[in-house]
Amino acid sequence: MAVGKSLVKLDWLTIFLYFALIAIGWVNIYSASLDDSATSFWDFDQIYTKQLIWIFLSVVLIIFILAIEAKFYERFSSIIYLASLLSLVGLFFFGKTISGATSWYSFGGVGLQPSEFAKAATALALSKFLTDIQTDIYVFKDQLKAFMIILLPALLIVPQPDPGSALIYAAFIFPLYREGLHFVYLLLGFFAAALFISTLAFGFWWVIVGVILIAAFIFFRRRKKRPSIFKYSVIVLACIGFSLSVNYIFNNIFEQRHRDRFNIVLGKETDSKGIGYNTNQSEIAIGSGRWLGKGWTEGTQTKGKFVPEQHTDYIFSTVGEEWGFIGSMVVLLLYVGLIVRLLFLAERQKNPFSRVYGYSVASILFFHFFVNVGMVTGLLPTVGIPLPFFSYGGSGLWGFTILLFIFIRLDGANSYYGI
Structure with missing residues (x-):
């Protein structure tokens, strides 16, 4: 029974x-x-x-x-x-x-x-x-x-x-995240992945220009709330540092077969x-x-x-x-x-x-x-x-x-x- x-x-x-x-x-x-x-x-x-x-x-x-x-x-x-x-x-x-x-x-x-x-x-x-x-x-x-x-x-x-x-x-x-981990961790993970792929696809300088423009846009949209210039500067510098490391990680940590597969998906190789x-x-x-x-x-x-x-x-x-x-x-x-x-x-x-x-x-x-x-x-x-x-x-x-x-x-x- x-x-x-x-x-x-x-x-x-x-x-x-x-x-x-x-x-x-x-x-x-x-x-x-x-x-x-x-x-x-x-x-x-x-x-x-x-x-x-x-x-x-x-x-x-x-x-x-x-x-x-x-x-x-x-x-x-x-x-x-x-x-x-x-x-x-x-x-x-x-x-x-x-x-x-x-x-x-x-x-x-x-x-x-x-x-x-x-x-x-x-x-x-x-x-x-x-x-x-x-x-x-x-x-x-x-x-x-x-x-x-x-x-x-x-x-x-x-x-x-x-x-x-x-x-x-x-x-x-x-x-x-379901159990209470702050949303910022999830956001940082997705943002890091997007930054990594963008750097490979468009190059370091284009990504940095984009990051600066996005940060400036958000900063001026929130200017009435007196956002911290220091905080925004730290975020931009962190993005620049991470973007700088992408090519090193890609060329020295990834194996050749992984680099080839990324390049094919990104359209850089056929x-x-x-x-x-x-x-x-x-x-x-x-x-x-x-x-x-x-x-x-x-x-x-x-x-x-x-x-x-x-x-x-x-x-x-x-x-x-x-x-x-x-x-x-x-x-x-x-x-x-x-x-x-x-x-x-x-x-x-x-x-x-x-x-x-x-x-x-x-x-x-x-x-x-x-x-x-x-x-x-x-x-x-x-x-x-x-x-x-x-x-x-x-x-x-x-x-x-x-x-x-x-x-x-x-x-x-x-x-x-x-x-």
Whole structure:
């Protein structure tokens, strides 16, 4: 009887959206990886069969997550976080290098990527810290501690090297903002990103002229309130200093492949056969799908394998080519629906820990979704971020499944009901 009541309390709309995305994702993985070497549908050497096994194992994982008492995740969040950090440190000693990145552990031919699981661990630790009775997010010391919880796993992931996975940790700024972090932090983050891109696109001098003109305009608009010239001068000098550092960061910290991808997106270089080949072929595939697509397994770009590794980071290009604009919109709406639903569930939580964790889940999924689709359509540089529940990969599927279903378990135990 208790099990039956627990099942009733689960948010089945979220679970439906999860399985809908996984099912559509597998259908497209099948098309993107289909070739003539398959001896049967159950050929275990084929990518789509391997993904089917990971999906089945994910169902077993879901049952295990839901069977655990909800309080366990809050009580042991710090231990889970520490274990995830140790797993990331262990890669430097026992990790397996694949495609130039030491990001995997190999167990009998099966690779697991701990960075995919560290997201859920970080979300749990951050939720625990922010809802601790001694934490005051308005105090700078506690803000610094919260940022350290987020930065530690990111700093361990960058040297693997895997900057794309590390970039995801920027998503945690949103739950921090929801819990009371001053809006200025969010504004500074967006402004710094805009200043960085503008300096690369237009050059240092044009950006500085723009910053001075904007500051002067705001200053004279507020002159009746006697604004501080000193404060405005400090802001302008800080912008100049940051803009001066952009070229150094770009030329000395970024790798050449990252510089090339930024230059292509900014229109400073055209390289449809080199570093920009994947994006160019992806755009061709999506554009050729038109309104209704070419049909399942009928995509010429997909069947011809023109988009390298299309079953992973570029899986959305298969949707665009074979299912067209209509099919792409269905997938996008499923993601938007899932994220909005998660925000709604997070807001109705009685337990603050569950609320923060729910916002963390929604933010991580949104960041993955936004960056991946932007990357595949050529609006953002290629940074190697998969599409949640859609891209091929066991670690990614398990990582996102753990992330989501811990929240579903928390929601089932702590939320208000009725909708």
